Amino acid sequence: MASSPLNQKSNYHARSVSLPSRPHPLILQCNEHLCRLGASDTTSSSPSTTLRSKLSCLQDLYECVEKLLQLPQSQQAIVLERHEKWVEELFDGSLHLLDACSAAKDAVIHTKECTRELQSIMRRRRGDDMGFEREVRKYLMSRKVVKKAVQRALKGMESKRGNKNHENLAMVSTLREIEAATLNVFESLLSYIIGPKLRSKPSSWSLVSKLVLPKRVACDNEETERSEIEMVDAALYAIISEKASKSDHIVNAENVQNLLGKLEPNVQDLEEGLERLFRRLIKTRVSLLNIFNH
Known part of the structure; x- marks a missing residue:
């Protein structure tokens, strides 16, 4: 679209006067938050801790x-x-971030609800009860629904992320970097929710038992690298495995209870962090729209 006469006369002046070559301290501060966001990958001890740290960084960044x-x-x-x-790309990007954050919130909330429901069922049933096994299968089916929704959201992020020309404006460059970093966090969170791709067939039993049963875990360091959701899924697949004995069912059920106890507060923290970030993203988009419509 062609620039208006005002723009044609004022573009050079606006770029040289309103946004000087030396970055504003706030731009430098945003860049510091971006560096902190990247550093969180190397300072956290678990996937959920890393994600909570990243969401906290993003809240400070959008402030x-x-x-x-x-x-x-x-x-x-x-x-x-x-x-x-x-300018149009900034507006489109702000809406895209809201959509991505909303998709992440939906996935986390669904995971939290399924986790609480399974915990409630486990308190009422024993690990060797056939009814409990049916509930486990129902939970795993609900997880598949979440995974499909997450995969659609991830594809949407990829399709809407295009190659953008670099601008000389420091503000524009910084805002684009922030948008890309935010999408990366959402992608990491959604990938965390998806968890591992484990098969429910008996042939997966060797993998499942290695992941779950304490007596079969070869290395404690590997345990800390797996996410809580990955370990819960592995324990549940072990329960419905045809090669699992009754004693294994009981051990696995106890293991699931312990893992769910650790997973629930982590998922709750992620939900709260996403909600706070969502409110920040709304404020950012409203500010852009108010400026544009001024």
Whole structure:
């Protein structure tokens, strides 16, 4: 779309005056938060801890973004160049982030509800009860529904993430980096929810038993690398395995109870972190729209 006469006369002036070559301290602060976000991969001890840390980093990051958007020079740049492609991309990106965050919240909430329901059932039934095995299969089926929804969400992220031209504007470059980093966190969280691809057929028993039964775990370090959801899924597949003995059923049921006890608070923390971040993302989009419509 062609620029208006005002834009044609003012583009160079807006770029050189409203956004100087030296980055604003808030832009530098945003970059520091981005570095902190990347560093969280190497400082956390488990996948859920890493994700909680990343969500906390993103909340601080978007608080900084909100302040950046309140700068007169940032608002002037958006108002003067509202017909430029990069402005439209910022708006589209803010909506895309809201959609991705909503998909992540839905997946986490569904996982939490399924986890609580299974915990309730386990309190009422013994591990060697056939009715309990049916409930386990129902839970695993619900997990498949979640996985399909997550896979659709992940494909949506890939299809909407296009190659964007680099801008000389520090604000634009920083906001695009933040958008990409945020999508990466959502992808990591959704991948965490999906968990491993374990087969429910008897041939998977050797893998399942290695993952689950304490007496068969070869290395404690491997245990800490697996996510809580991965270990719960492995324990449940062990329960419905045709090669599992009654004693194994009881051991696995106890193991599932312990794992669910650890999983539930982690999932709850992720839900709360996503909810806080969702509110931040809404504020960011509203700020962009208010500036654009000014």
